[in-house]
Amino acid sequence: MSEPRKPGLFGRLFGFGETPPPAPETPVPETTKAEPFAPAAEAPAAEAPPATPEPVAGPAADEAQSSREVPPAEPAPQPPPVEPPPPTPAPARPFFAAPAPPPAPQPEAPKESWIARLGKGLKRSSSAFGDKLGALFTKRKLDTATLDDLEDLLIESDLGVDTAAAIVARVSAGRYEKGIGEDDVRAILAEEVSARLMPVAKPLVIDPARKPHVVLVVGVNGSGKTTTIGKVAARLRREGKSVMLAAGDTFRAAAIEQLKIWGERTGSAVVARPQGSDASALVFDAFKEATAAGVDVLLIDTAGRLQNRTELMAELEKVIRVIRKQDASAPHDVLLVLDATTGQNALQQVEIFGRMAGVTGLAMTKLDGTARGGILVAIATKHKIPVHFIGVGEGVDDLAPFDAADFASAIAGVEK
Structure with a gap:
């Protein structure tokens, strides 16, 4: 090892050039391999962790630092997992499960009378008439003006001029310039209507x-012919008669299908052909089949x-002529179906269909859909044609034989 060079004068004056003596070597402590991590429960709680020696510069320090193993940080203790409760086992079912008990029978609602x-x-119809009637006879004596108003009201209700005049005459008899109540007028109306309808209230008689x-x-379009046929068939079947239906409305596919449905409901045979077929030919075939089967209607x-x-x-x-070629007395009944909502137009229908087809009886439908039910009184008074059925709804039981007294009481709003 060479001796250190001595500094010159300038170096001694300003402290340059003198090589400082080397620093004594610091012994590097031997590092031991760290023990594996022990659980926290085994380590003493009061013991402090050993001090880490300061890093020393130099290759030896780097080698010692790299060979030292730093123990991992202690994880925080986790709470034990909460296990869900075991599922409740489903009750064991027998191999053959017993059938559920049938529901308790509900009492049937009482059937409403006809x-x-x-x-x-x-x-x-009764309300439209009654509301105006009440206003007419409230605190008012029976004078000429009141009688004129009453007659106008009866004509507006489609009862007809003759019926209106007859009712006014009965109201005024013995009561002129006296008070009269609404109930008295209603009673007179019911009596007069019943008297005019009684002669035409006749059932459909099957020979x-x-x-x-x-x-x-x-009937005209939309009067309810097909539905009326179905309801009449249901009534005849309940009476024990065999029935056949002929779908002579070959213009409307819906009418053919509707009649087939009624045939299924009532247990009646149906003769039908494709839409557009000749109606006369269908009627001819239907008569032959009905004769061969011996059906009643x-x-x-x-x-x-x-x-x-x-x-x-x-x-x-033409249809009527084809029927008469097989039976000169047929058709035995020609039933005209009238829509009550047509009002005064029904009078013209009765006249023309009666002349062209020989109408023998009437069925008036849709009386529940109009305030013009009095038109039936005007028809009966003028044409004297029997009224077989009236309908007040869509149900199969909403078509019934005509009863004059019941109809008169209902239209006048009088309880029987």
């Missing part, structure tokens, strides 16, 4: 000597036609 249904059906008894059903549906269409009325006459 009189009650008729009163509800004619509520519009057992004729097999089949042919009933031809006619043949109900023939026809296409709706306006009474002022001469070509359509001529076609209806």
Whole structure:
């Protein structure tokens, strides 16, 4: 090892050039491999961790630092996991489960009588008349002006001029310039209407000597012919008669399908052909099948036609001629179905269909949908044609044989 060079004068004056003596070597303590991490429970709580020696510069210090293993940080203790409770086992079911008990039978609602249904059906007609009648006879003596107003009210209710005049005459008899109540006028109205309807209230009579008894059903578009046929068939079937239906309305596919549905409901045979077929040919085939089967009643549906269409009325006459080629006395009944909502137009329908088809009886439908139910009184007074059925709803039991007294009480709003 060479001796250190001595500094010169300038170096001694300013402290340069003198090499400082080397620093004594610091012994590096031997490092031992750290023990594996022990659980916290085994380590003494009060013992402090050993002091880490200061890092020493130099290659030896780097080697010692790299060979030292730093123990990992102690993880924080975690709470034990909460296990969910075990599922409750489902109760064991037998291999053959017992059937559930049937529900307790519910008591049937009492069936509403025909009189009650008729009163509800004619509520519009009776209310329209009664409201004006009440205003007319409130605190007012029976004078000429009151009688004139009453007659106008009766005519507006479609009862007809003759019926209105008769009722006014009965109201004024012995009561002129005296007070009269609304109930008195209603009672007189019911009596007069019943008297005019009684002669035409006749049921549809099926002749057992004729097999089949042919009933031809006619009317304008939308009057309810097909539905009426179905309801009449249901009534005849309940009476024990066999029935066949002929789908003579070949213009409307819906009418054919509707009649088939009624046939299924009532247990009646149905004769039908594709839409557009000749109606006369279908009626001819239906009569032959009904005769061969020996059915009691043949109900023939026809296409709706306006009474002022001469070509359509001529076609209806052709159907009748075809029927009479097989039975000169047929059709035995021609049932005209009237829509009560048409009002005064129904009078013209009765006149024209009666002349062209020989109408023998009436069925008035949709009395529950109008305030013009009094038109039936005007028809009966003028034409004297029997009224077989009236309808006040869509249900199969909402078409019933006509009763004059019940109808008169319902339209006048008088309880029987």
